[in-house]
Ligand SMILES: O=P(O)(O)OC[C@@H](O)[C@H]1O[C@@H](OP(=O)(O)O)[C@@H](O)[C@@H](O)[C@@H]1O
């Protein structure tokens with residue numbers, strides 16, 4: 001079994017402009033692609049886990065998310081980065097699109113996206129990493145049994161005082177974790 005790096009999307013890989021659904025609006029966080037390359041070279045399967053409540057809110061549909069993720073995968077592949085999986089949660093209990101307005105097991109802080117992809121890919125969760133920009137990302141990782149869960153300040157959120165959890169950005173988190 002191999003370890004994985006579970007990556008939140010909005011606020012970690014790309015700037016969270018609020019419900020980003022189009023490749024034209026997808027702006028990488030500086031250093032994020034190079035950091036993903038580092039994780040890959042260190043043997044981590046790269047898995048994106050993203051809440052996309054914009055679907056349940058009726059802002060965009062699943063096809064738009066799939067198109068965006070296809071464009072992202074192609075772009076990353078051109079940069080030498082291969083994604084093992086992209087998991088998204090389209091749900092929100094009080095969403096306006098009825099079929100997505102459900103309590104689910106995958107909207108972070110629930111661990112469903114992590115557990116599902118880990119089972120499908122044969123991931124060793126205890127040796128895995130979770131990177132997010134919100135406490136709900138850290139909670140999802142912790143509930144799934146991910147060995148190390150960190151929160152990044154790349155979305156303009158203030159750092160808390162826990163130096164084991166909070167880092168300014170992905171490259172500096174990798175430095176602290178000893179990932180070359
Ligand atoms: O950070 P990830 O999980 O990749 O995706 C988050 C997005 O789906 C959106 O999630 C929303 O939270 P609510 O879903 O409305 O609570 C807000 O935080 C938006 O700003 C953000 O764009």
Ligand SMILES: [Mg+2]
Pocket residue numbers: 008009010011012016132133134
């Ligand atoms: Mg986020």
Ligand SMILES: [Zn+2]
Pocket residue numbers: 089090091104105106107
């Ligand atoms: Zn869900």
